[in-house]
Amino acid sequence: MTLYKVLNSGESCHGGSGVWRKNRWRGVRGALVPCENGLHLCRRQDLIRWLGPEIWVAEHEGELVECDDKVVVRRARVTARFDPWNDRTARLFAADCAEHVLHLFENKYPGDDRPRLAIQATRDYANGTIRAASWAAAGAAAWDAAGDAARVAAWDAAGDAARAAAWDAAGDAARAAVWGAAGAAAWGAAGGAAGAAAGAAAWAAEREWQTTRLFDYLEGRAP
DSSP states (O other): OOEEEEEETTEESSSOOOBOOTTOOEEOOSOOBTTTBSEEEBOGGGGGGGOOSEEEEEEEEEEEEEOSSOEEEEEEEEEEEOTTOSHHHHHHHHHHHHHHTHHHHHHHOTTOOHHHHHHHHHHHHHTTSSOHHHHHHHHHHHHHTOOSHHHHHHHHHHHHHHHHHTSSOHHHHHHHHHHHHHHHHHHTSOSHHHHHHHHHHHHHHHHHHHHHHHHHHHTTOOO
């Protein structure tokens, strides 16, 4: 099983402490307790839940505890960084995730192109073809698209890429878009008990799509 570690300048960015250095083992003592004691790593399906500025391949030795969205290990090291993952590709990935469910918004509000324009602005900013002020204006317009409670749910499908990308951390931008898009996919399902099941299925399908797309970026297949 290939495992992964998300870092920020070599340090854990989702809790924990200490610096990770390539090929240098780290270990902990005591009982492994998720979120309390242990070294936390991601499986492939967990990674979109924990995005950040750096993504590394990791190895482990010894005890391993599996959780719903991570694993906790006794001893681990990082061995190779995914160089294609950077500020630009994180923003492009965020835009992809939002665009993938944009139809949910546009089916309900076909005359409102603000989220689409914000997504394009996110791509243009990532590629250096527009300035920050233009990008921020597009994000603000996408915010305005959430004019009432119904639009808030729909706008989450398309707006999170631009809204979250306005934060400086590329990892936060991608992460927020991922979860906003997955939530929007679930929101698009019918109501009631059947709708809850459909929503769960939509959420799972969206996360699978996002994971596949993420690895397109990590492995250099995306532009």
